Amino acid sequence: MVLTGVFRFDVPVVPDGPEARQWLLDELSKPEYTAARPSLFDRLSQAFFEWLMRLFQPGDSVPLDWLPVAIVGLVVAGLVAALLIWGLPRVNRNSRPAAGLFGDDDRRTARELRSAAAAAASAGDFTLAVLEQFRALARGLAERTIVRVSPGTTAHDFAARASEMFPTASGDLARAAEIFDRVRYLGHDGNASDFDRLRRLDVRLQKESPASHELVDAWGTE
Structure with a gap:
């Protein structure tokens, strides 16, 4: 018996270069491959940990990767030391003085x-000199952000708050x-002794450091 029909069999096909590349792109574009692809965060994290591991690898010399870490460490140490020595920086050091005094x-x-106080004293007006010197x-102290003086602050309120910062004074x-209240409100005349006392106290406090770096408020009403 002679078989005259033609039988076709599936045989492997070898693609050319462009076709093979397209097949590969089609395969990699499938969802399962896309989900497994590392994200930007994954690549950055891997790069960071590789850099971190290089820092702790033994070697004959300090790697250059240590330089940024050393610089940052020195800056942080300097800031901490400055805070411990001088405290927190004061704000509004050059701000305009408050209106009320x-x-x-x-x-x-x-x-x-x-x-103004010195000019009044030179002119023999010690009443005005006393008032200006106390102000x-x-x-x-307000300009040094040691004691904040509000519009309603009284002389005794100010003195009490300033005493917290300068206990020895x-x-x-x-x-x-x-002295200020006696001249300002009771109508007494100021004198050279009173003016000199206030002036010497002002000079003294300018040279002294406060007991605390915290600003205190002198509240009160006239």
Whole structure:
């Protein structure tokens, strides 16, 4: 018996270069391959851990990768040391003076108030000199952000708060507040002794450091 029919069998097909590349791209575009592909985060994490492991590999010399770490460490150590020595930085050091100063609308700086006090004393007006010198004392501590003086602060409020920052000067501060109130509100005349006492106290506190780096508020009402 003679078989005259033609039988076809599936045989492997060898693609050419472009066709093989396309087959590979089609295969890799399937969802299962896409899900397994490393993300950008995975690549960055791997690079970081490889860098970290290189830092701890033994060698004859310090690797250059240590340089950024050493620089950052020195900067952080310097900042910590500065905070321990000088405390937190004070803000608004050059801000405009507050308007209120012991019942008066006064925006003069401590330097201006000291000059006014000295000028009044030179002219023999010790009543004005005493008032200006006490204001200069208060303004100076406010500018140094040691004691904040609000519009309603009284002389005794200020002296009490300043005494917390300068305990050794508490007696002189209380005496200065009494002098100011006596001249400002009781109508007494100032004298050269009173002015000199306030001036010397102002000079002393300018040279001393406060007991704390925390700003204190001197509240009160006239």
